[in-house]
Amino acid sequence: MTTVAIVGCTHAGTFAATSILAEHPDWTVHVFERNGTLSFLSCGIALWVGDHVSDPKKMFYSSPEQLAQAGATMHMRTDVTSIDVAGKTLAYRPVDDPDAEPETLSFDKLVVTTGSRPVIPPIPGIDSPHVLLCKNWDHAIAIKSKAKEAKSAVVIGSGYIGAEIAEQFSLTGVKTTLVDGLDRPLANNFDKQITDQVAAAFEEHGVTLALGQKVTAFRDNDDDTVTVVTEKGEYTAEMAILAVGFLPNTDLVKGQVDMLANGAIVIDEYMRASAPDVYACGDSATVFYNPTGKHDYIPLATNAVRQGLLVGRNIDKPTVKYLGTQATSAVQLYDLSLAASGLTKAGAERRGLTVHETELTEDYRPDFMLTTTPVTSILTWDPVTREVKGGQFCSKADISGAANVISMAIQAKFTIDELANVDFLFQPNFDKPVYYVGAVAMKAAAEA
Numbered sequence: 256m257t258t259v260a261i262v263g264c265t266h267a268g269t270f271a272a273t274s275i276l277a278e279h280p281d282w283t284v285h286v287f288e289r290n291g292t293l294s295f296l297s298c299g300i301a302l303w304v305g306d307h308v309s310d311p312k313k314m315f316y317s318s319p320e321q322l323a324q325a326g327a328t329m330h331m332r333t334d335v336t337s338i339d340v341a342g343k344t345l346a347y348r349p350v351d352d353p354d355a356e357p358e359t360l361s362f363d364k365l366v367v368t369t370g371s372r373p374v375i376p377p378i379p380g381i382d383s384p385h386v387l388l389c390k391n392w393d394h395a396i397a398i399k400s401k402a403k404e405a406k407s408a409v410v411i412g413s414g415y416i417g418a419e420i421a422e423q424f425s426l427t428g429v430k431t432t433l434v435d436g437l438d439r440p441l442a443n444n445f446d447k448q449i450t451d452q453v454a455a456a457f458e459e460h461g462v463t464l465a466l467g468q469k470v471t472a473f474r475d476n477d478d479d480t481v482t483v484v485t486e487k488g489e490y491t492a493e494m495a496i497l498a499v500g501f502l503p504n505t506d507l508v509k510g511q512v513d514m515l516a517n518g519a520i521v522i523d524e525y526m527r528a529s530a531p532d533v534y535a536c537g538d539s540a541t542v543f544y545n546p547t548g549k550h551d552y553i554p555l556a557t558n559a560v561r562q563g564l565l566v567g568r569n570i571d572k573p574t575v576k577y578l579g580t581q582a583t584s585a586v587q588l589y590d591l592s593l594a595a596s597g598l599t600k601a602g603a604e605r606r607g608l609t610v611h612e613t614e615l616t617e618d619y620r621p622d623f624m625l626t627t628t629p630v631t632s633i634l635t636w637d638p639v640t641r642e643v644k645g646g647q648f649c650s651k652a653d654i655s656g657a658a659n660v661i662s663m664a665i666q667a668k669f670t671i672d673e674l675a676n677v678d679f680l681f682q683p684n685f686d687k688p689v690y691y692v693g694a695v696a697m698k699a700a701a702e703a
Contacts, residue, residue, distance in 0.1 A: 257282045259570070260345055260362035261327075262335050262507065264288040265295060266559035267537025268368035269317050274567025275366075276326045285360060286322060287330045289350055292392050293317060298556065300395045301416070304402050305423035311395075340365065340511040340530050364532045366566055367508055367520060371501035371538035371554050380473030385481035386495045389416055398496065405429055405493040409483045411470055412498035413440040415586050418453070420496050422588050425460045432490045433457065434483060438467035444584070446599045448614055449631055449649040456589045465490060501554050503539045515541060519552040525573040526566050534570060536562030543579040545665055546597040546644045547606055553582045581645075583662040585655045594658035597645030597665045598635050610635045610644050613671075613699035619652045619691055621683050628652050632695040634661075634671065641670040641703060646692070660692050671699040 259275060261268050264286050272286050294317040302308050319329045330347060336357050338345045343365070346357035373388045375381060387401065388394045398420075402408075406429060410421040413435040424431040433440065439450040440457065457464055465485060472484040473495065482491040503518040513521040513529040520528050520535040524543065528535050537559030544551035558580050568575040585594035603610040613634045618627040630650035636643050646661030648654040664674050675697040679690035689697070 257363045258361065259284045259364045259366060260360060261286045261366040261368060262338070262345070263367070263369035263504075263537075263539065264293040264322075265368070265370050265537070266556050267370070267539070267563040268366070269294045269322070270560050270563030271366050271368055271534075271536060271566040272322050272327050273317075273325060274564045275570055276567075278567045279571065280326060284327045285330060285362070286327045287333050287335050287345075287347060288319075289332065289334055290391060290393070291332050293319060293322070293331075295392045295395075296556070297390060297395070300389055300398065301419035301423045303395060304399055304420065305426055307423075314392075314395075335507060338365070338507045338511070340508055340533055343532070364534065364570055366570075367505065367512075367528070367533065367535040367539050368537050368559075368563065369504045369507065369539045370559075372504045373497065374500045374502055375497065376470075376499065378470055378472060380475065380481075381497070383473050383475050383481050383495075385475065385479075385493070386473055386497055389420060389496055389498050390501075398494075401494050402427065402429065407431070407480075407492035407494075409434060409481075409490045409492045409495045410498065411435070411483065411495060412500065413437070413466070414443060414498065414500065415441070415584070417496070417498035418588060419586060420498065421457065421462055422460075425457070425462050426589075430461070430492070432463040432465055432483075432492065434465040434468065434470060434485060434490065436467070436469040440464070440466065441586075441593070442601070444586075444595055444599070445593060445647050445649070446601055446612070446633060448633060449593065449647055452591060452631070452649055453588060453593070456591055460589060463490070501538065503552065503554075505539050508533075515550070515552060517552055521550060524576040525569040526562060526577065527569070527573075534566050536566055542582075543577060545579040545581055547608065553580060555580075555582060555584065557583070578666060581662040581665045583658050585658055590651045591649060592651070592653050592655060593647075593649050594655045595645070595647040596658040596662040597643070599633075599645060599647060600635055603635065603644065609638065611638045611699070611702070613695055613702055615691065615695040615698050617691060617694065618687070619650060619654065620686055624683055630654050630691050632657070632691050634674075634695045634699050636671045636699055636703075638703070641672060641700075643669050643671060643674055643696075646695075648691075654691075657692050671696050671703065675700050 583596040635645040
């Protein structure tokens with residue numbers, strides 16, 4: 256009988272376990288997880304802080320009991336202390352008893368779904384009790400508890416997580432400062448034409464933007480506050496939220512499988528790592544990034560779920576290929592809807608690529624409607640092949656579906672000419688006779 260060890264169980268681990276058991280119900284599947292919960296949707300933390308969640312228990316879509324009912328042997332609150340990839344064994348012990356003698360499990364196949372860990376820079380004072388992380392359920396409880404009483408906060412990091420936390424704090428009466436080393440909020444997700452609108456929205460809601468400045472120290476004060484010291488100033492508040500990114504949590508197999516420089520396990524299109532019978536997926540692994548045609552590290556729940564499902568299909572023999580990702584995502588900040596897929600111009604430049612960018616701003620539906628509102632559309636494309644490489648959208652209307660359109664266009668290797676000629680619907684409640692995605696593609700084709 257085949258024995259599988261799954262190490263880590265958030266999104267990738269949960270879906271890997273369910274998919275393996277669905278394909279191979281007679282196999283023995285051991286699941287190891289350091290926390291007492293699994294499948295936590297951390298993207299809901301900011302919404303919970305802002306009281307937009309009906310029941311926090313619904314932020315979990317599975318449970319140890321559900322996986323056990325499906326046939327898994329669950330090891331919750333269990334720390335895997337070492338993995339011998341070549342010897343096909345691992346050692347583990349209870350998190351709550353770190354002095355316990357580790358037990359050993361022999362496995363036939365290993366699935367590494369250890370996920371990611373928050374980046375914690377070596378900044379003086381960062382171990383202050385006033386500095387909170389924002390990743391798992393325990394972090395969520397700490398932030399929610401602190402936010403009930405706090406009147407001020409500093410958020411460090413203006414990516415999706417930091418931006419959403421800052422937004423919800425400002426809406427619930429918490430005086431908020433948003434700090435980032437980059438000079439624009441969401442600078443890694445959107446280009447300047449859109450981030451200028453985001454910055455304006457933050458300022459309209461009283462958020463102090465401390466951008467283009469790195470944090471150099473944290474200093475606890477006698478009045479139960481913390482001062483965040485940056486290159487350009489000091490910002491004092493009752494709490495600081497650290498949200499500066501994530502790194503793969505893969506030390507257990509370091510030196511035993513091929514990795515990127517940041518520790519992401521390199522996998523092929525069947526979720527296989529470089530060592531035999533080792534699979535990886537989710538935040539611990541690479542993705543194949545279709546806009547560049549290269550392996551990349553893009554920690555998103557959508558990638559983790561799809562990769563986890565493929566583990567079950569491929570763990571016995573290579574069967575279903577991974578189609579790659581466009582890193583499609585969206586966020587709602589105040590009354591602004593933002594969505595993107597693929598490369599921004601800045602993202603292309605960071606990767607040493609040349610793309611052209613076409614921008615179009617127009618109302619999303621006909622002016623004869625009683626109400627309408629502008630949408631900013633940005634399309635990036637290869638000037639040589641004319642292939643679509645990315646799209647960004649921002650509006651007070653719900654434009655989230657446009658990012659899915661761009662995602663399919665990139666995956667299908669559409670040119671701007673083909674995208675301009677797609678049969679999009681027209682109905683005055685929803686769009687103009689020429690849908691704004693098609694309109695920006697037409698403009699790009701005319702510019703080429």
